[in-house]
Amino acid sequence: MQQRAVSAVPKSVVWILIASLCLQLAWQSSRPRPGAYAEALVFPPDGRTLEALSLGEPIALSQLMTLYLQAFDNQPGISIPFLNLDYDRVETWLARILELDPVGQYPLLMASHIYAQVPDTPKQRKMLEFVYQQFFKDPNRRWPWLAHAAIMAKHRLNDLPLALRYAQAVKQYATAPDVPHWASQMPIFILEDMGELESAKILLGGLLVSGVVTDPHEIRFLTERLQRLEDEEKSSSVPKN
């Protein structure tokens, strides 16, 4: 069907259209930019409700939920430090997202790299513990986040026993062939830092004997490390005069 020319439209109609479009733009400009407020983050619905709401697309819903949760950050123009968020709610959101898409790694990245970076020790610990708990559901896929949690516990929290607990979990449960050796070697270095030289030596020796490490450079590095541990042990056992 051919259309008539624009000139066939009465001027009054064109003016109504232009005026209402300008009014709409002015109206929206006068409204404040939408902002995220810490208290606006409510608990998400339970797992079954979310499953029903996903309409058979749990991965898509989990991604939408991730993006929504992510919006509660420092928005341009307004400041909502993660510190102000209710971490019980954040944790529930992350857990629900993981339930919807267990293969996805995004929530664990957010927990270990974003929400655990706040200058609040209880909140940091809460997020690291969340990563620890979730790790056991799929150790071979989720070990990098727990490894990062171990490093955080060691360097940020200065909590070596906690770091050791995380590192040992990685060593014990992340057993897939593609898990790098450094991940399973983490407990050795933490034990060393804790002054547990004997334990570190046993672990390191066991690792070398097991034949898991095949790279010559890595074997040499670990052997030197073992040697140094033995030297340190000897020197500490010599009574000082």
Place this chain on the structure above:
Amino acid sequence: MGSARYQVLTITRFTLLEALRTRLPWLLLATVLLAVLGSLFVKQIAITETARQQTAFLAAGLRLAAVFILGLYITSSMVREFNDKGLELLLSLDLPRAAYACGKFLGFSLIALLMAALICLPVFFLAPPPAVLLWGASLVLELWIVAALSMFCIITFTQIVPAISFVLAFYILARSITAIRLMSGSTLFDQSSLSHQVTVFLVDSMWFLLPSLNLFTQTAWLVNQNGEWRAILPIVAQSAIYTGLLVGAALFDLYRKNL
């Protein structure tokens, strides 16, 4: 002037009559009944806050159903008129196109008003009357936008499938655009990248052009009883502006049609 008003009111009357004589009232009643039954089911299976869950389910379900039914009714009713050449017949008479469009829109607005009134009836049993009145008034204003949008779409596309698809897509986008804009502004991204800037620009543009339907008809007013009549003022303003815009756009397209 008097004649034009008479023409508009006549078309309004016949639009309303058509709705009453088709099965729209029965469809609405059946929908309300189903929603009430569904809400009772939710109440039965809920462990806690049963009344709150029932109210939220009923209100949110009926709101969506009303939008869908109204959009579908308007598009199908007008497309039938196009197919039966009723529009050509009307316009061959001494009837300005604006009178036809305004009469139709007025008729659809009254239908929306009656729909909202019917939907509010079961909600009155679950929530305080002032909260229901506020919620109902907002629903009417929301349905007027949907009515104007459906009319514009069917005049532009002249076919049900593209028209109703556009209506639903527009509605979902308008309901979620505020959250989308919030997400697009996240500082976790590299803000200097071109893709981020383009995305932010597109989302911002859409936000300016779309009505913020997320502010309309909030279930929280019913379940938390935190709604104030002050909240209706921006909704009235937004509804008036956007209805004017959509009716203007529908008129623009109608005047360009070569019958």
